Amino acid sequence: MEKSIWFAAATGLAGMAIGAVGACIALAGPEAAAEDAAPAKPAYMIVTGVVHDYEAFGAGYAAKLPPLYEKHGGRYLAIGSGPEVLEGDGGYASYVIAEWPSVEAARAFWDDPDYVAARTARIEGGWGEFDVFLVEGLAAPTQVAPLAEEAASPSP
Numbered sequence: 001m002e003k004s005i006w007f008a009a010a011t012g013l014a015g016m017a018i019g020a021v022g023a024c025i026a027l028a029g030p031e032a033a034a035e036d037a038a039p040a041k042p043a044y045m046i047v048t049g050v051v052h053d054y055e056a057f058g059a060g061y062a063a064k065l066p067p068l069y070e071k072h073g074g075r076y077l078a079i080g081s082g083p084e085v086l087e088g089d090g091g092y093a094s095y096v097i098a099e100w101p102s103v104e105a106a107r108a109f110w111d112d113p114d115y116v117a118a119r120t121a122r123i124e125g126g127w128g129e130f131d132v133f134l135v136e137g138l139a140a141p142t143q144v145a146p147l148a149e150e151a152a153s154p155s156p
Contacts, residue, residue: 042137043103045074045110048092049130057127064118072109073101103136110134 051057069075077097083090100106109115122128 039139040102041139043100043106044135044137045098045100045106046133046135047096047130049128050092051128053125053127056125057122060125061118061122061127064114068109068112068115068118069098072112073105074109075099099137103134106134 075098077099079094079096081094083092083095100109122130
């Protein structure tokens with residue numbers, strides 16, 4: 001029986017928060033700009049996929065990830081199987097949600113020669129099929145209502 005893996009993560013919008021910080025910096029002047037820098041935004045890597053060879057995938061790929069995550073500041077937020085599908089096909093039985101300190105940190109992981117070697121072995125070995133997404137999160141928690149209002153507003 002073929003098993004599948006689904007790595008998923010949340011996404012976010014930070015335009016309102018960044019706009020507010022930018023307005024405050026503009027009003028306060030250049031001296032305040034360094035003191036009031038916008039908080040860093042985390043990044044989330046979403047990978048959905050189907051594993052065809054669990055033994056090779058585990059030994060040749062998955063076992064190599066923890067030190068690379070640590071090196072680049074990544075961490076797993078959730079790992080499991082059988083996600084509840086609220087909408088859509090949801091053709092994957094398992095998931096992992098991973099967070100990075102920033103998009104730059106996630107890209108440094110992605111481009112790390114040790115990760116490139118593991119990823120290349122996974123692809124060339126035919127251990128599975130995967131889709132990979134990188135999304136930027138919010139700089140700070142945001143209420144849903146303002147984002148919904150902004151999304152509902154017609155664009156100029």
